[in-house]
Amino acid sequence: GQQVMQIPQYQHVQEGEDFTTYCNSSTTLSNIQWYKQRPGGHPVFLIQLVKSGEVKKQKRLTFQFGEAKKNSSLHITATQTTDVGTYFCIHGSGNTGKLIFGQGTTLQVKP
Amino acid sequence: DSGVTQTPKHLITATGQRVTLRCSPRSGDLSVYWYQQSLDQGLQFLIQYYNGEERAKGNILERFSAQQFPDLHSELNLSSLELGDSALYFCASSPTGLAAYEQYFGPGTRLTVT
Numbered sequence: 237g238q239q240v241m242q243i244p245q246y247q248h249v250q251e252g253e254d255f256t257t258y259c260n261s262s263t264t265l266s267n268i269q270w271y272k273q274r275p276g277g278h279p280v281f282l283i284q285l286v287k288s289g290e291v292k293k294q295k296r297l298t299f300q301f302g303e304a305k306k307n308s309s310l311h312i313t314a315t316q317t318t319d320v321g322t323y324f325c326i327h328g329s330g331n332t333g334k335l336i337f338g339q340g341t342t343l344q345v346k347p
Numbered sequence: 348d349s350g351v352t353q354t355p356k357h358l359i360t361a362t363g364q365r366v367t368l369r370c371s372p373r374s375g376d377l378s379v380y381w382y383q384q385s386l387d388q389g390l391q392f393l394i395q396y397y398n399g400e401e402r403a404k405g406n407i408l409e410r411f412s413a414q415q416f417p418d419l420h421s422e423l424n425l426s427s428l429e430l431g432d433s434a435l436y437f438c439a440s441s442p443t444g445l446a447a448y449e450q451y452f453g454p455g456t457r458l459t460v461t
Binding site: 280324334339 | 349389392395437439448451452453454455
């Protein structure tokens with residue numbers, strides 16, 4: 237069945253360094269959503285991408301959807317300790333209604 | 348605060364028992380999703396209800412069942428509990444039945460099976 241692979245699983249960075257997590261699929265995705273979950277918290281919606289080649293920015297966060305709509309990335313510029321948490325992508329299949337999750341990338345930021 | 352409420356916050360029970368988790372969606376949201384999050388398996392989609400009817404099913408065990416009531420709150424029933432069922436259970440709500448729509452997550456119920 238359809239799968240979304242997310243890498244890396246873990247990332248430790250020094251505060252101020254950049255961070256990127258990637259979601260990849262072997263099939264075309266109609267959409268991709270990104271969520272953040274802080275330690276001990278619940279997932280919080282960040283953004284949704286639906287168009288080929290789409291790029292959206294939220295302050296230091298940049299979200300991209302690939303031209304072929306088979307991959308997506310989340311890039312954080314100059315990480316801060318408040319960026320700590322797990323970032324994961326979700327694809328919602330309009331046909332089946334099923335939700336397909338990336339495994340998540342847990343970000344640790346050293347002050 | 349997402350506007351989604353879940354009760355109870357914590358639940359400790361013994362193997363073989365049955366528990367019910369409750370979720371109230373955001374005002375106006377028609378869809379409720381249930382998820383299980385364990386340390387070794389990440390976030391797993393269990394089931395979705397839309398306006399009282401089952402809409403999509405994920406990796407939900409036969410020992411688990413859910414329903415959505417006319418007032419749109421939802422309950423997740425877990426029976427014949429096993430140690431491996433210990434996890435954080437989230438519900439999320441969404442205005443539509445479309446899978447490709449942002450979801451608002453509740454604070455979760457932490458279930459410990461001893």
